[in-house]
Amino acid sequence: MARAVTTPRKALNTAIAWTIGILIFFPILWTVLTSFKTEAEAIANPPVFLFFDWTLENYGVVQERSNYMRFLWNSVIIAGGSTILGIIIAVPAAWSMAFVPSKRTKDILLWMLSTKMLPAVGVLYPIYLLCIELGVLDNRYALVVILMLINLPIIVWMLYTYFREIPGEILEAARMDGASLKDELLYVLTPMAVPGIASTLLLNFILAWNEAFWTLNLTSVDAAPLTAFIASYSSPEGLFFAKLSAASTMAIAPILILGWFSQKQLVRGLTFGAVK
Amino acid sequence: MATQSSRSAARIMMAPAVFLLLVWMLVPLSLTLILSFKRFLPLRGDRIGERGDGFGDFLLDYITGFPTLDWVGFQNFASFASSGAFADAVVTTLVIVGGVLAVSVIFGILLAMLLDQPMWGQGVVRILVIAPFFVMPTVSALVWKNMFMDPTNGLFSHLWRAFGADPVVWLSDVPMFSLILIISWQWLPFATLILLTAFQSLDSEQLEAAEMDGAGPFARFFFIALPHLSRAITIVILIQTIFLLAVFAEIFVTTGGAFGTRTLTYLIYQRVLESQNIGLGSAGGVYAIILANIVAIFLMRIVGKNLDR
Numbered sequence: 001m002a003r004a005v006t007t008p009r010k011a012l013n014t015a016i017a018w019t020i021g022i023l024i025f026f027p028i029l030w031t032v033l034t035s036f037k038t039e040a041e042a043i044a045n046p047p048v049f050l051f052f053d054w055t056l057e058n059y060g061v062v063q064e065r066s067n068y069m070r071f072l073w074n075s076v077i078i079a080g081g082s083t084i085l086g087i088i089i090a091v092p093a094a095w096s097m098a099f100v101p102s103k104r105t106k107d108i109l110l111w112m113l114s115t116k117m118l119p120a121v122g123v124l125y126p127i128y129l130l131c132i133e134l135g136v137l138d139n140r141y142a143l144v145v146i147l148m149l150i151n152l153p154i155i156v157w158m159l160y161t162y163f164r165e166i167p168g169e170i171l172e173a174a175r176m177d178g179a180s181l182k183d184e185l186l187y188v189l190t191p192m193a194v195p196g197i198a199s200t201l202l203l204n205f206i207l208a209w210n211e212a213f214w215t216l217n218l219t220s221v222d223a224a225p226l227t228a229f230i231a232s233y234s235s236p237e238g239l240f241f242a243k244l245s246a247a248s249t250m251a252i253a254p255i256l257i258l259g260w261f262s263q264k265q266l267v268r269g270l271t272f273g274a275v276k
Numbered sequence: 277m278a279t280q281s282s283r284s285a286a287r288i289m290m291a292p293a294v295f296l297l298l299v300w301m302l303v304p305l306s307l308t309l310i311l312s313f314k315r316f317l318p319l320r321g322d323r324i325g326e327r328g329d330g331f332g333d334f335l336l337d338y339i340t341g342f343p344t345l346d347w348v349g350f351q352n353f354a355s356f357a358s359s360g361a362f363a364d365a366v367v368t369t370l371v372i373v374g375g376v377l378a379v380s381v382i383f384g385i386l387l388a389m390l391l392d393q394p395m396w397g398q399g400v401v402r403i404l405v406i407a408p409f410f411v412m413p414t415v416s417a418l419v420w421k422n423m424f425m426d427p428t429n430g431l432f433s434h435l436w437r438a439f440g441a442d443p444v445v446w447l448s449d450v451p452m453f454s455l456i457l458i459i460s461w462q463w464l465p466f467a468t469l470i471l472l473t474a475f476q477s478l479d480s481e482q483l484e485a486a487e488m489d490g491a492g493p494f495a496r497f498f499f500i501a502l503p504h505l506s507r508a509i510t511i512v513i514l515i516q517t518i519f520l521l522a523v524f525a526e527i528f529v530t531t532g533g534a535f536g537t538r539t540l541t542y543l544i545y546q547r548v549l550e551s552q553n554i555g556l557g558s559a560g561g562v563y564a565i566i567l568a569n570i571v572a573i574f575l576m577r578i579v580g581k582n583l584d585r
Contacts, residue, residue, distance in 0.1 A: 005393075010395055016390060020390070021401040024464070027423075030423065031423065089293050096285070097290065100283060114576060119561075119565055124544070124548055124557075128549070133334040152293060227413070230414040248419060260403050263469065266466075267469055270470075271511050275473055275507075275511055
């Protein structure tokens with residue numbers, strides 16, 4: 001809505017919006033700032049905001065004491081692996097549903113969505129039991145598969161809504177000009193599909209990175225990703241605010257950055273195309 | 277035009293995704309269902325099979341309905357539903373879901389309206405507002421719990437003392453309020469983002485026409501903006517309800533289900549993994565699945581309608 005407004009009005013809007021924005025963002029800002037303080041400064045009363053002796057010490061301590069890199073690597077494998085695997089399985093499915101729709105396409109899509117609504121806790125024991133029986137409890141590849149299955153409906157849906165926007169006439173035009181099926185796929189469809197696949201990849205990586213039910217319940221030592229690592233700070237280590245902040249900052253920083261790129265896709269992906 | 281061969285190719289391309297999701301749905305669901313009719317207390321020596329330890333043996337036990345476990349009929353369902361813990365958990369769940377929904381929808385609308393106004397640095401404010409959604413649940417719960425709500429060193433306790441008040445022990449004195457605050461902080465951005473998207477598709481000419489016809493700001497909000505937003509609001513409510521019913525990590529790292537914050541999800545988790553009463557927990561799981569499905573049906577209707585366009 002590009003309506004003309006007076007400058008004072010615009011200034012007022014700006015002031016209110018920035019105040020609220022900073023208030024909402026404050027816990028994150030405070031965490032990042034605290035991660036650069038000493039433990040004494042972190043709990044100082046009155047709190048110190050910017051004028052303290054900035055130090056990187058906490059980051060070193062967190063890595064040294066808990067081998068932070070191992071948890072980070074587990075997160076990367078689990079989130080990255082499940083997303084890529086999901087995309088590989090979902091692309092052909094979404095592709096065929098978008099370009100060769102049948103009477104049942106809609107039913108299949110809705111059914112896939114319904115599997116996403118299954119409450120995880122309702123199948124907690126069965127999955128736990130299967131992991132034990134298969135000998136894959138606390139195994140990161142098991143989590144790759146489980147998180148892939150959890151996000152597969154969202155991946156299929158997102159890809160489907162993107163693919164459906166590729167006009168079919170373009171294919172016919174290419175065919176008329178003598179393009180083979182291979183040419184068609186390689187030079188016409190793929191370039192048009194890449195942005196959709198990229199944003200699906202991004203959003204699902206974020207969702208898998210932050211997933212905190214299966215990663216907490218199915219891991220203990222070997223496969224624990226960052227979600228579980230941070231949860232281990234819940235007592236009494238968590239009372240060392242500066243170290244807690246350093247660990248938290250490292251866990252959320254990559255995702256915050258990725259997240260800012262994916263705002264638009266977030267709406268589409270999480271509302272299953274119902275709000276654009 | 278889709279030919280016969282392209283149709284069968286399409287079926288083959290769809291097969292892996294459909295097959296995997298079918299297995300993913302049916303196997304755990306059937307296991308939960310079977311176990312909910314069984315007495316299964318591993319800590320008291322109940323075992324699934326006596327044939328051996330291989331996965332093949334497990335499959336055989338599964339197919340034959342775990343003959344080593346006693347069939348108890350609907351006893352698990354009855355005792356789960358009649359326990360005081362269940363009633364409390366249902367109330368807790370409803371309060372948390374309802375509280376977070378109220379906060380995120382009401383403030384989400386206000387925030388979306390604000391962000392839709394002309395201002396300087398709109399993009400930056402949007403980023404600030406949306407950021408909490410990307411913070412992993414264990415981090416946000418722990419940061420709030422320790423750095424803000426800790427009664428000795430938390431920021432709130434400093435603030436309270438600065439005004440000469442006694443610090444509040446947030447998570448035990450007002451546990452529900454605290455949890456709703458933490459979870460709302462995570463979900464308000466989601467609601468705001470979706471409602472903002474909906475606001476931006478609002479026809480400004482329509483609003484201007486109404487303004488010229490003498491409609492005040494409240495009339496414009498209630499008769500034009502709100503009806504336009506109704507679908508987005510419905511979707512926010514349904515999607516959030518599904519995620520909120522499943523809230524786990526936030527409770528796991530803050531109260532651990534103490535101080536009356538045990539939701540249905542958390543109660544089932546405790547029955548299954550902490551006290552290892554699998555039959556009882558599975559019956560609870562079936563209740564949770566039914567509850568989620570009631571919400572899901574409404575969401576699917578809306579999404580389905582949208583597909584037809």
